[in-house]
Structures are given as C-alpha cells and as structure tokens.
Amino acid sequence: MSETAGAGAELARTERELLRRFDPGSRALVIAGVMLVLVLSSVLPWVGGAAGWQVLVGQADPALHVGLLPRLFSINSTIVGIAVGALALVTRRWAIAWIAALAGVVVSFEGVIAIWSRQTVPNAGPGIGLVLAVVCMFVLAIQWLRIVWSRD
Template identity: 40%
Template sequence: MSGEDGNGQRPSEGDAAGLDELGADVDAAVSRAAKTVEFGRRGFGIAIAVFGVVVGLLLPWVGDHVGWQVLAGEGGAIPRLFATTSALFGVLAAVAALSTRRWWLCWVCAIGSWISAVDGFLAIWSQQSSTASGAAGGGPGIGMVLAVACMLVLGVQWMRVAWSRD
C-alpha cells in the first residue's frame, strides 16, 4: 500500500508536488508557531500595566520633577536608573513583545521587569533615606510608586507568559 492514496491508486506527479508543497507549508507554520506565544487575557493585563508605567512617567517622582524629567537626567542617579529600566523594559520591550508575540522577547521583558522593580525599590529607598547632611529625603512621588507597582505586575505577568510555552 506504500505510495498509494486512499483509493488504492498511486498519486500522480502533480499530486506528489502538491503534497510536497503542502508539507513545506505545514513545516513553516509549525516553525512560526514554535517562535511565538499566545497571550490570551494576560495580554490585556500587560497592556494595562504598560499604560500604568506611561502614566507613572507623567506624574511626580522626585520633588517637583516628573518621571520623564527624571528619565532626562534630573532628580538623581538611582531614580534615573529606575526611569530608564522602566521605560526600556516596561514600555519599549513590552510593546515590541506584545506586537511581535516573540517568545524570546517575553523572557527579556520578564527578566527586565524584575530588574526594573528592584531598581524601583532602590529608588524609593533613596528618596526615603537621609542625605549626607542628615536631612530626610523628600519621599517618592506618586508616579514613582505607581511605576514600581506596575513593574511588579509586569514581572509576574511576563513570567507567567514566558513559562506558559510548551
């Protein structure tokens, strides 16, 4: 029965070429599917958290400086580090991962979000601790606290997405 179709007949030359083409299409589809992830409902949650990071960058972080000003270099080194990592991993990489659905970008976002969350805790700590003159810091702004919370949510969600792949 080798080389015969379901009717007991051998496939013609055109049918064999069609089967080879179909096999190549199936292999290409499987290869594409192996490189991508499906977000499901998590994608919406991630998008909301990314929006939260963007809103956090528009609210006060350090004294009178809002997040994008801290990102531009005002307000100290540790808050600027957090502003950079939250903008890079919490916004840019997340948008790239959501739009391309690449599995490796999910891992970049997962690891980067956790690094950014640690940077955020350090930034909050730097605003609450005393300075060299003995005066207490001004405390973190609402935007910094919101951005840290969103980066924690993103870290959890990206890890769940990255580990969900079979």
C-alpha cells in the first residue's frame, strides 16, 4: 500500500511540474529571431545620429536632447524583450511567459509614445532603429500572448 501511495504522490508531483511548463513549438524560433533583430536594432540610429546602444547607456550627444521616453524604452525593451524573453524560453515556465507577454504589451506602447515624443520636438526625429525596435516589441508581445493563451 505504501508503494502505491508513494507512486501516486510522485505522479502528482510530476504532473504539477509539467503543468508549470509550456512548449513554444515553432514560436520559439520566431521569438529568438525577433530577439536577434531587436539586438541588431541597437546599432542603428534611434535619435538623430545616436545609435540605440548609445541611448541605452546614456552616451548620446547632449545636443540631440534624447529625453526620457526613448531612454526608458531602450532600457525596458532590453530587459523585457531580451532578458525576460530569454529567461522564459530557457525555463519554459508559464509565469515567466505571462510576464513576458504583459510586459511586452506595455513596453510596445511605451515605444510608440517614445516615437511620438521624438516627432513633437524640433530636434532630431525617430530613427529607423527606434521604429524597428518598436515593431520587434509588438511582434514579441503578440508571440508571447499567443503562447500564454494556448494553455489547455
């Protein structure tokens, strides 16, 4: 009897462990590719002649008046789009996938506001890197939402 109870407890623990994980399937390749494009967008101009990595580390030319919103988007897109996304892909935990999905939506709209803020000032407008990063964040948010909504 105790062997049966032990096996039942082991089976229940294994089932709980499996329910905490997700299988991204082919979406993992899409997410990894978009994460790579997001990283590559940091070498393209975001604001005037300042590249995304310069905006991220705060080394953009002060004459460009980069402002808070593009810098905040660069920090959050790096954290959410790359770090949290990679963590979710590696661990395959539902909780982290939900964080990646919901935070991805927030950061995507933050990016749209960052683009808008660059269009309303007389200084340098948004660069192709900033626009590409926002598109990447929208694609990542959609992919993560599709994964978390697929839970049975």
